[in-house]
Amino acid sequence: MRKIFGTDGARGIANIEITPEISLRIGVAIGKLFYGNGPILIGEDTRLSSEMLRLALATGIISASTDVTIGFIMPTPAVSLLLRIMKNFSAGCVVSASHNPIEFNGIKIFDKNGFKLSDENEEYIEELMESNIERSPVNIGRVFYDENIRDFYVDYIAGRFPLNLSNLKIALDLANGSTYYTTPQTLKKLTAQIFPINDKPDGHRINVECGSTHPKVISRHTVNSGAHIGISHDGDGDRVILSDETGRIVDGDDIMVILGRHFKKKGLLKNNTIVGTVMTNLAIENILKSEGINFKRAPVGDRYVLQEMLKSGAILGGEQSGHIINLLESVTGDGLITALSVLEVMVEEQKPLSKLVEGLERFPQILVNAKVKDKDVINDEKFKQFVREMEKELKTGRIIIRSSGTEPVIRIMVEGDNEIKIRDIANRIKEYLEV
Template sequence: MGERLFGTDGVRGIANKELTPLLAYRLGRAGAHVLSENHRRPTIVVGRDTRISGDMLEAALIAGICSTGANVLKVGIVPTPAVAYLTRHFGADAGVVISASHNPVEYNGIKFFNSEGFKLPDAMEDEIEALLEDCDDRIKSPTGPEVGKVFSEDGICPYAEFIKSIANRDFTGIKIALDCANGAAYKIAPLVFRELGAEVFVINDCPDGCNINVNCGSTNPEVISRFMREVRADVGLSFDGDADRLIACDENGEIIDGDHIMAICADYMKSRGILKNDTVVATVMSNMGFEVALKNRGIKTLRTKVGDRYVLEEMLKGGYNLGGEQSGHIIFLDHNTTGDGILTAVKLLSVMAESGKPMSELRNIMKVYPQVLVNVKVKNKSGYIENRKIKEAIEEAEALLGENGRVVVRPSGTEPLIRVMVEGEDEKVINELALRLADVIREELS
């Protein structure tokens, strides 16, 4: 089938062009077969975000699942991490979410969870992919009463109760501004924080199928920064389209990214003896200032490739309970098996409420080193690995920075981009180096 279909976060593509209803149907058949081979009539939870293509792909995916004899629990529009939780809550054999997270509306995706709510390992995804071309021949197609059925369940209430149970206190007296990205958080996030006692102000909570992530949400943090200053909130919380990531801001509108959030929560958890092995797992994209701040507090940082699945793998391997990404995917493994924006927000606000400190003071836990990120659109993402000129340009940049900076060049897991990140003490120098690297990559690969 050429390039691997599954990326770092499931199968993604432009809906009805790359991710077609036929492909969704086949993924439903193959996924149901691989994830539930030992069960005569397995049950699979299916949820989605607010994209207009969600109806189309959900119908096709469910048809594929039911055609194998498996039953479906439709939980409606819920965050991606809610599907991971609800799979465990309902005792289902697997879960599937239809979402392209922070990507534009024309994209959509299909991501599988196993019965424990974990994303699938590469080997299992490869097994599903291998079945796609001849799934009608290799997978059973029962008839009569053996065909699968569809049941509808409320996914919001049980997930909201789960999230509220994690808060160690209520948030009475705290004014919160929310940006729901016109996505999966639009109902549940305001509900959770109001029921926890906060005064809540909300924007981008009116999805129309086409406005998900459009000039809003965690990829546009200036929106929540501006809004929370308008309403004079104590903290701003911004989610992406499927609410698996969080970007916050303090009462002055200053951005609090995933690195800040992890540092704040790690320091709190260590002080209470609940940070396992005094270690946080981050990716190569986390700021150098994050690592320095944790080291000064006796906390070790482990780095992985970009992608919360790789963070999770390292957490499971080493027995750690906190990890995440600068982009706001944070995993609290004591509570959920994937990045969870609303859960992360509850954890962050719990630290604020218990400490009695304003978010601006908590934010000062780390000094941010200047960091420049340039995205280069290319035709062949893997071409940079063996390209001599690109390798020489990277080595030259690293030599110039020495021990006072870093260079990270990597392909996007979901888009035709090479991402160039340069970090160091001198902002002018790193800007020049990043643009120089981007020009070399563009010339060589475009």
């Protein structure tokens, strides 16, 4: 059972739960684990605590005789992709808490092929953290700095999507995070007209009332700037939420349909299958099935989506949050790749985004978070009985209750054909948990 690592790496409140001491121990463990196979690449987001944790992490790695290359601020998926295309690194780490509030931070670890580590490997790292790792007084790793390595990522992505975007106006909300450089630079290379906001590497403002967790911001900005499409990232760039030219928010469920249809037309949708999660709207599943596309559900978390994709032989999967995995391009969610993939559909089909999402209606779905002291409360038999009673009241629809892997909250999703009823049920479950 993992104690430090959750659904997406180690994560918690910086300097309280994820401390320099813990980062140091993680560094020592992964330095030992990947010793002898090349340096470890480290990237980070813009949080105030990222430099502190990166310094501790790097110190731990080099104390275990493994070299480190510091790439500074860049998106999480950039680290994953650079591992795959450069091939000289043994592993990669990203100091980031993704979409979480500024007081959080974390450490994500990737193997040399750009894949996030398995649950079993993370458990092994935790075991190493508790052991006495022998270290040498003379065989100490070195730290190298490469501020330009993110340009390899920009150039590679622009080369993979050689689009002429000169006729498109693109609104951007960069969440004051790690895409502040890479997404604008890539779009400029493709000659797009861009209108960025929240585009400073600001650790005081990362994800604060901006980015993919606040989609109304990009919706308004797209309309106000007269853009053809709006692109909104989260703090570390593995997610994207879009807005069409009318301000309609286009989330991960919509994007899976857009890309799935396009890939199927081009004969690229391997095994004719898309993987979503238990949170994917039931209407999306019905739409895909009506068009002859198989749909499978995985637990929430991109690593579990990827596991199901590999098991099913699918090349496309993702989450409602905008975390989309396209195995034709990358092995992890990449907000820039996802946005460019949708732009490619718009260009090739010569349709505005509003036409691509036309008819994609949803069953009403309410998502609420209940703050709790003990997330194990959802395993209490009285609570389970309460949920069963709510399901009887709902009649038509679904209730999904799950613990967050990154925050002290229980996530509640209620879906059905009556919005008033599902909102009432969601709030009653929340009240039950927060008493």
